[in-house]
Amino acid sequence: MQRAPRANRSRWKGTALALALAGCDQPLEPVEPDPRPSLSGAWVGHTPAGSGILLDLTYVGSDRVTGTGTFLAFGGQAELRVEGTDRTSHITLELVPDGFQPFEFRGTITESGDILSGVLNGSGFEDVPIEFLRPE
Numbered sequence: 001m002q003r004a005p006r007a008n009r010s011r012w013k014g015t016a017l018a019l020a021l022a023g024c025d026q027p028l029e030p031v032e033p034d035p036r037p038s039l040s041g042a043w044v045g046h047t048p049a050g051s052g053i054l055l056d057l058t059y060v061g062s063d064r065v066t067g068t069g070t071f072l073a074f075g076g077q078a079e080l081r082v083e084g085t086d087r088t089s090h091i092t093l094e095l096v097p098d099g100f101q102p103f104e105f106r107g108t109i110t111e112s113g114d115i116l117s118g119v120l121n122g123s124g125f126e127d128v129p130i131e132f133l134r135p136e
Contacts, residue, residue, distance in 0.1 A: 037113025039065055039086055045132035047120065053095070055082060055132065063087055071097050091116065097123070105130065 043055040050073075057067035069080035078100055084093035086109075093105040103125050107118015116132040119125075 037089065037109050037111060039091065039109065039116070042135050043116060043132040044135050045116070045130045047125075047128050047130050049128070053080070053130070053132070055080070055093075057082060059086070065091075065093065069095065071095070071100075091118065 038059070039057045040059055041057065043053075043057065045053045045055070047053075052072040053069060054072070055067055055069040057065050060066050063086050065082070065084045065086055067082040069082055071078045071080055078097035080098075081096040082093055083096075084091065084105075089109050091105070091107050091109060094102055095105060096102040101123035103120055103122035105118055105120055107116060107130075109116045114134050118130065120128045120130055
């Protein structure tokens, strides 16, 4: 395959640049940072009965949350799969422990992004309060 002469390549580059600039008739708007505190990262929570939940969360897209974790209770533990949403700091997470029924967390995150508080429901939980903190 023969390459186009240098003059033709320059003409194509110029045409491509002109087409790209033609589509930019509006000035670019600055992108505002997301005002929500981020759920990404590690969290540690405890229920009043002494069960513990460790989470490691990340965003997939703008409001979908996914992650992994560990549920600790009664001298045993189960690995967790986590899926959920962050809708303007109203958080819903489905926690799916290996070998057990899934349960759900519904709550909010503080403006500072360091406390996640809410309730657990399902798999034996019924409006059980829980507070997650970022580990130090």
